[in-house]
Amino acid sequence: MNDALYKLIRAHYRTLEGYVSAGMEMAKDDRKIFLNANENPYELPGLEGLNRYPEPQPKALLEAYARAYGVEADQVVMTRGADEAIVILTQLFCEPHEDAVLICSPTFGMYGVDARSMPAGVVDVPLLKQEGTFALDKDGIIAAATDQGKCVKLVFLCSPNNPTGTSFSHEVISEICEAVEGHAVVVLDETYAEFSENGSMAEDLESTPNLIILRTLSKSYAFAGMRMGCFLCGDTDFTALARAKALEAYPLPLMSIEAAFYVLSPEISALAKENIKKILAERARMAAALQESDHVVHVYPADANFLLVEMNDAKGFYNYAAAQDVILRDFSAKPGTEGCLRISIGTPEQNDIVLKLLSEFQK
Template identity: 55%
Template sequence: MHEAIKNFIRPHYQGMDGYVSAGMETGKDESLVFMNANEGHYVLPELQGYNFYPEPQPLKLIELMADAYGVETSQIVATRGADESLGLLTKIFCEPHKDAIVISEPAFGMYAVNADSAPVKTYDVPLIKSDDGFAIDKTGIIAKAQSDDVKLVYICSPNNPTAGSFPHSNILEIVKAVDGHAVVVLDEAYAEFSQQGSLSGELQNCPNLIILRTLSKAYALAGVRMGATLCDDSDFIDLMKSKVLDTYPLPRPAIEAALIALAPANRAQIKQNIQSCLAERDRLKEFFEISELVTKVYSTDANFMLIEVVDVKAIWQHCYDNGFVLRDFSHKPETANCLRISPATAELNDKFMEVFKAYKLA
């Protein structure tokens, strides 16, 4: 394994034996009768097949993901959403009561929640806020990562909840500067919507980089719980599969849905759906830009946007009372008075705009 990763893995993972499940020993040749895994053979006819444990990492799924994300099959592990991977990475790299992670607020909440539950420390190097939006504090992150307890640096681009991206050149500068000090987890949950696309093509030049992807956003499959972790180092991917993941992590129905979503025959439709979503995002953005209730619309490179409004609690309530649920981010100081909105379909967005417009200023 590359030192840029290996040196940060908690020592007990190096020596530990992983669990070898019955399915892993033999595979699932359908001509055989499997009596080795305590599975049930009396099953409702309409649920035939679900009586057997799924393949831990189905080859077809991994091939389709590798194709979609531009990596080799050996550089990818599928997880129950990107969320599962966030927890696993904390477990792999951070020694409870000792180590730390770096995040940049406003950040996706699960980074700190996973750190708190380990528990490990969270250092915040906040995004730099200006009239142009939120920028990443390169120097601050690089300086913080020198600290001996820091094992993981989280960067999310496009960032949730601010919606903008950070230039790839800035991210790569951080990744290279912290090599030998920490592993960078680049959360690309929204990369398919981004003008910049993904940094997965740089994995081979960045041994300390791990990238997270998901089917929840661009593929509109949040209910399926399917994500992917990418790393150049196939030994690290093997470690995740053999020692860290649950035995049969991916439910059969989730695998089936993911195979449909990623099938080459559906690629054009998925692309079209992304474009439709972006068109609706832009339509809402233009609407907000001329609304007297909105004091700022932040730039977006994702399928959602952050807006600052005149009376955040009352507007949120007004929308809710009329059937539209937005996310209130006013509890965080950097996003005081802010709401986060992801567009629905054109027809629903029309109705939403009518509702929003109908709010009466006091």
């Protein structure tokens, strides 16, 4: 394993013996009688096959993920959503009570929640507000992540960022990776990458030893209910270690595995891509229409499937919409997004309802 990762992994993971599940010892094969995993031999009607534990990381599904994300199968670790990948990486790198993760607020809340539950520290280098949008404070991030006293092990960058919708340039992210190498690992959360023209940094993984990328089927593949995500790393010794020592015995539900093959098939992937185009067209329409409203102060430029909208009375409109069964996300009281609501892009009909409510809303 490359030093940029190996030296930062918590010491006990280097020697820890991972659990070897019955499923790992012997691949399932219809001709064999399996009495090694305390499974129930009686299948219930309509639930055939579900009496057996699933394969922890099915090779064919790793290959399907690899094709979708432009990497090799052994560079993928499949997890229950990107959410679980965040937990696993925090556990792998952060020594409780000693180490910290770096976040750039306003950003996805789970980075901080998972760190605090270790407990590990959270060092915040807030995004800079510049010309009506947000930017990474590159120098601030590098200074904090290389400050020995702060013990930052993971730098979470989210691009496009939730809740601001901002994409950050690959160049700046590469510069951060290079500058913090040996001090910290950069975890780039690409949960919304399919909605951005910037695309993915997966092709930089081989040449960037301290870069790990999070991906998920939840958003672009409309698969949130199945909880399927992954992390990607160029170093296959690291992904092998993570699979052997940091995953649960049977991390992926069988029905999620089977449905993931289906959603990643060429036919269904093509439909998902068509839907992304519809969402992007609606995002543009909504951004323009919202900006026209007297209630709206600013619609932040967005690269994901939602818009961050600053309003004169965000809380009032949130409550007004909720009273009519339209549920938006209220960020108005959070630092960095004061006065803002986050509005997911829905179908044209759903979006029209939001616009209608806005036109009817009296301050």
